[in-house]
Amino acid sequence: MATTTVTQAQPVLHLSGDVETANSADGSQTNHGVPGPDYKYARFLPSYDQSFKLPPLEPFEHTDPGLAALNDPEPRSFLQGAQVTELSPNFGSEVEGIQLSKLDQRAKSQLALFVAQRGIVVFRDQDFLDQPPEWQLNEWGSTFGRLHIHPTSGQPKDYPEFHLVYRDAKPKNDWVYDIQKLSSTVWHSDVTYEQQPPGLTTLFLYDTPGSGGDTGYVSQVEAYNRLSPSLRAYLETLSVVHSGVEQAEYSRRGNRGGVVKREPVENVHPLVRRHPVTGEKALFVNKQFSRRIVGLRTEESDAILNLLYTHIAQGHDFQIRARWKPRTVVLWDNRVTAHTAIGDFDPAKDGFRHGARITPQAERPTL
Template sequence: MAPPNAESLAQGKLDLKQLAREKGRYLVYPETKYPELAEFEHVDPGHRADPKKASLYDNAEIIFDLTPQIGTEIHGLQLNRLTDRQKDDLALLVAERGVVFFRKQDINVHEAIELGKHYGPLHIHNTFGHPKGLPEIHVVYFDTKTPKQFFNYRSAGNGWHSDVSYEKQPPGLTVLKIDLLPAVGGDTMWNSQYTAYDRLSPQMKKFVEGLEAVHTGQMQVDEANKAGHAVRRETHETVHPVVRTHPVTKWKALYVQPGFTKRIVGFTRRESDAILNFLYNHIESGHDFQVRFKWEEDSVAVWDNRVTSHNAIFDYLDVGSRHGFRVTPQAEKPYFDANSKSKHEDDLEKAQQGK
């Protein structure tokens, strides 16, 4: 059963791209409070997918990988016209490749909401503003008027995160459309947490498996309180495994990132910081399992928040504006299966079997 966390859509159709052009910051911050997110059983659409993903490969103009470990681009398909079979096959492709990119997409915000519902209950952010009548939409908007204080005391490496990982059932497949861009800049990076796990030494893998970490959204709550905005739910902290298993691929993935991971359970502060700082540096410097996407207007990224982290590059705040919107379906509660395999192990076994 889906959690009771959605409001009705606005009767009128909103053009967020036009709103951003005309008004810049158009978000509303209603005082609406929500009940705590109810637990629900998540059945991933990737379980229904064709292993060959023929509905995508037979109908796209071209599909190609951007790096060996992460990132695939699809041309010739419109996300607002996918069949249910194609949506399921996309879930599997995204689970395997981490992030899949589409360019020249017609999909509007209302169609994106309907697409997102195929993959799980839509998350409503605990503190951020949203377009009027569309609480399920997370808007990305920064421009030359954006206050620079927040960026003055952080490095670009601090930006790696997996969206709202502090929720009990964080997002799975996630959709982001960028429809306005500065003349130059505004790229986004993703990394494969499958390969981040694989690149650890055998001893480090054994050490981190079974550990748990606290994920917190306290910083966002503090920012909302400072700005006088509502905090919609009380819970904004939870514990997740440091290594999690993807329910469809059955591959192990590292599940920590500097954005929301606070500490390792059962360790002193210094011990926890030492472990997390090592893992953060491992993620940040893992250029062999990262992809950097150069957006064009009306491009869409579809990624799996369970097995990737991402990092928006704020190199354009003196240049121009960047706008887009995200739809964020929730997935299962993160878990670790000791019998699951790493992606590398599974790839080797399949190669030996001639698959």
């Protein structure tokens, strides 16, 4: 398999009097860790509209596009001519030499299977950011499921389907939830409180510091496989309550713009789920949204969940870090991975972070 060596981009620094400023990825200048007046992607900055309300989500039928690739005689032909590096032997890949924007439907099906198999794939040197947002959402994101609108996050004024990843030097825009914690690490899978949580997820950045702000990913498949057979068998009998209530209450207290666009829900999912395309089993718990195991005493539930949370967080031999550089797009399968932002940069000194996530919903989890 072909490999390539990628180095981390470094910020270009300029001195202006006593104020240190940094060039943004789009060439506009920032200082004090906030976007400058000529910021190219200003229309995608977060807005918070208290009057914007959404009805409850309705169930829908989802067919994963990766299923079509199972019968493809060359299921990875979309990678022809690309350089592929394995980030670890069984989890995570990095790809250079193809453009996601040029993939046809067959190639997108192959891509969905590839991401399901590798868990997370980093695509470098993409023109994805150059495409209009209508294409990004409707021609790209909708290929993989019904687009989810996040119930509490800030959104671009005209494109609520983008979930924004945003952190600048203003305290109210800092996504590090609890300054009393020793670490900003929060391992989670996105919005698992929904009845139909996301599948193949896309994240790209408009602007980011030259270093820092990696995203950590962990294989929930390997986390499951590492457990003893008897424990795996018992866990497969259990279901877990996933809740969006705490996230909504956090916003109601005035954080992140204080917006609750859709009333929070709780849903019960199997503790172990099976991927509909690969057939692999994976743990489906995360500390951010999983609350309790159905039918167990509180102490029993807490003991099992905390064991699994610790196992996931400490599983460095089934984790990878995705490093961001300009024109990178990261895809992951939210059904079989968990991830965490790594808040090791200071926006006031290093520059602000601004990105968007496209989050198509998939099927209801089953074993």
